[in-house]
Amino acid sequence: MTETLKAAIRLDVVIVGGGLSGLAAAIETAISGHNVTIYEAARVLHEVGAGIQITPNSSRILQRWKLSDDFWASAAEPRQFIVRRYSGEVLVLENEFDKTIREKYGASFIGSHRVDFQEALYIRAKELGVKFRFGMRISNVNFDAGELMTQSGEKIRGDLVVAADGLWSLCRAQLHTRDFEGVPRPTGDLAYRLVLTLDQIQDPELREWVSKPACNLWLGPKSHAVGYSLREGTEFNLVLITPDDLPSGISRQAGSVEEMRALFSDWDPILNRFLALVDSVKKWKLMHRKEMRRWIHESQHSSFVFVGDSCHPMLPYIGQGANSAIEDGAVLGRLLGHIQRKEHIGKVLEMYEELRKPRGDAIVKEALGQRDVFHMLDGPKQRERDEILLSQIGKETKEAPFPIRWCCPQVQPWLFGYDAYEEVEKAVSGDPFI
Template identity: 55%
Template sequence: MSEKLTIVIVGAGIAGLSAAVSCALAGHSVVVLEGAKELAEVGAGFQITPNATKILQRWGLGEEMKKTWAVPSSCTVHRYADGKALWHEAKFAVNIQRKYQAPFVDMHRVDMQKILYDKAIELGVSVKLDHRMKEVRMNLDKGLPELELMDGTVISGDLVVGADGLWSRCRESMLGVKDQPLPTGDLAYRIVLTLDQIQDEELKQLVSSPALHFWIGPKAHVVGYSMKSGTMYNIVLLVPDDLPPEVSRRPGSVDEMKGLFEGWDPILTRFLGCVTTVDKWKLMHRAELESWTNKEKNFILIGDSCHPMLPYLAQGANSSIEDGCVLGRVLSYAKTREQLPQAVELFEKLRKSRGEKVARETFFQRHDFHMEDGPAQEARDKIFASQLGKEEAEVKFPSRWNCPEVQPWLYGYDAYQEVDEAVKQHLLSS
């Protein structure tokens, strides 16, 4: 019989709860420690791509997700100044489902977090709120990692999983030094509009008919999509960072935001005319780590604690779901505690190179979407024009969301298959 491992996960965001569900499905005992006093995912909408929806559906969450998701039927990339379609994929949803046997959907983060939380509780996971972490260390007498909380409580387990986000204390514990996130040079204005905030009938119709829209321009771009079954609209505006170095988030000026997009597509500026309040978020990243694990292979990092990403491919949360899935699936093959280090090594082997590759790709997408008007932009737009009118792009493409080279490895990834094939290759011996 398999031994049941005790797994302690720090953080109850998308990464932590995904790992909790996956590890519980693998038959292990899971405790999630969350510093917040209540479960409230920060943020607004997010896009769940097929590499993650296929996992969530396999976990039996598809029916709950359908209650609030919006499926974007088409994908359009607009030129910033006049809204002209540089690219339009009319059958985006149909094409995605056909190619990857899983949908591309848009949801509110709070809804997804609650669905994962409810599944974790159903599987017997213990989620402890208001448990603020101080540090993770090795108990050399027990040979186990232990976690000390701010109130002095000490909790130990066979495996500690740091899923505590960009400002990770677990990362600091692993490295033994304070390690601050690095600015990317961009910030995001995040906006959520409900239908009752929109009086313009044309805009209401756009919200009620889910589709994915990008507006790309000099040093900036915007993404807009429906969520909450087409009753809410999520807009993210990505612009150069002007926040002080020590400030990661603050309320923004609506007038300043509108001024940055003066002269852009009237459809976009009409949406912005509905906005009454807005927040500014500094977009941060991290240097790549030499390893995501400690030398004993019983303490690991996942999600934004080790591979935070620019949001330009919507892969931060999706990659975190992949991390959680792969971790649990690898541990489903670990039959004894003695196999844990080998399983952790396999997890890192399978996840580190992909996670870091996706993070690097987000910077390439920024480059192609943020070109200033000039020869490079004109060359880019010629590539768009060469494909306009086709059902799908057929050449290396400036929008990686539709690129026939990038999209397949991004969306076609199958976490279960990757682990199962690796185990078949005797990368985790019995």
């Protein structure tokens, strides 16, 4: 177990945004002994009513943060990892997935409801003394003066400002008014997101799917689907990715259930039996951004840093956006535990960027690459992919590179085996603060 560090001085740290990345940065920074205030535009916590897959690289951190027993109890741990062709033919099958993952990485892979996850982080942050200012939208950033302004005209200063304001980050937009790095751009895909509860499901086979958690992927032309259980196997989360037909400028909209069913009508009958039960669904345009050149403000005495989607939005194809945000928070907060004087802030931020940016940018690319593998049109390339996948069924160790990166023997250990605390300790012992 990593010992708790307390910094030699107490900084005032301001965080813009109370999403998963802001909460993560807040928790580890507070554990390191600093005063933390989160400024959140929304009046209350407002996570999406959908699922999230938490992988060992972040569940390892959540264990150290001692999230509540209720949170762990409410999660569902997939016992199998299954990839199917859209027709239903099984292409990848890993039994005892839960056990194997725990054995390999010492931490679990779980499906959680986002509301439960955000609530657990919020409660822990409050226990650690983090202050929350809801309904406070930051509207202006003065990077040179280290000052923020809220929409209502309040000025805010901190020794350190953490931008955790998501994909549409105002902080990022204001940092790049001169050196413009663009706004979020459509990827060409959208996601239908929905959750079914056991109460809605009578079909015994479907009920078994929900109550015996597994991580299910279906791969089809220009589309894929992901299904997994939540809340102790009483709810089922489905994400269906298809070509984007939302008007430009619209990023979220209520979707038509009939239209969704029609798009997947020739897919696996079991998927269609789930879709037959749906009474409402939402559509989300999937956006990405150009790589951000720096994750910190470049001034000599930088005290401004980015975490989460504000600096590395990721396509959800390897489920790492929030998991990476948890890593960001753990690394930043832990580095802040080593600080002895205010003058060390610049060094902390440089080290944070060195530790986090290459990994974050590489995961963004992996996620993009998965899209091509998942969305192959029927034809020679798809047959080649399926042959590789099928040739590895039943083998204890797969051959790398394996097209499904979630279980590739090269990529999985790199993703899931990452230990944020170890990375910080290695970096600090190689380049101590004093």
